[in-house]
Amino acid sequence: MKNMWRADPLVWGHGPRVFEVFLEPTCPFSVKAFGKLDDLLGQAGEDQITIKLRLQSQPWHMYSGVIVRCILAASTLESGKAAAKSVMTAVAAHREEFEFDYHCAGPNLDATPNDIIGRIERYSGV
Numbered sequence: 679m680k681n682m683w684r685a686d687p688l689v690w691g692h693g694p695r696v697f698e699v700f701l702e703p704t705c706p707f708s709v710k711a712f713g714k715l716d717d718l719l720g721q722a723g724e725d726q727i728t729i730k731l732r733l734q735s736q737p738w739h740m741y742s743g744v745i746v747r748c749i750l751a752a753s754t755l756e757s758g759k760a761a762a763k764s765v766m767t768a769v770a771a772h773r774e775e776f777e778f779d780y781h782c783a784g785p786n787l788d789a790t791p792n793d794i795i796g797r798i799e800r801y802s803g804v
Contacts (some may be wrong), residue, residue: 685750686758688731690715691724700734703745704777709770738781744791745769745776748798761804768802 699715701708715729733749735742749769753762769776775797778786798804 683754685753686762688733688753688759688762689728690731690759691719691722691726691728693722693724693726693728695722695726696728696730698730698732700732702734702736702739702742703749703766703769704739704742704773705736706773709773712766712770740778740781740786741776741789741791741794744794745798748795752802752804755804764804765798765802768798768804772797772801 697718699711701712703709703712712731715731719727719729733746735746749762749765752765753759755761776786776794778784
């Protein structure tokens, strides 16, 4: 039996110059970079640059693994990378709600992975 499962690559543009960016969805520095990618693509032109987004889970961002998996799962939906981008945008817009205080404290200590997934679904509509 052939497996039809497929994650849509997180690639935008189709130009000869390739810009690969490694991001962790809740990292404040990654969120800042993610927020500039559309502008970069618009200014450079889709026919001039290819942006390849690579998700890099970081263990000090406690729910990073769950969030990265949600983004990858979204990329398998019918709308593919657009759904994944919606999830990334939602997480970026509500970053503090997915993080811990000082990487080890705060209200997320009582959150479960299902709580995190529920937040992502609510905020992203995916």
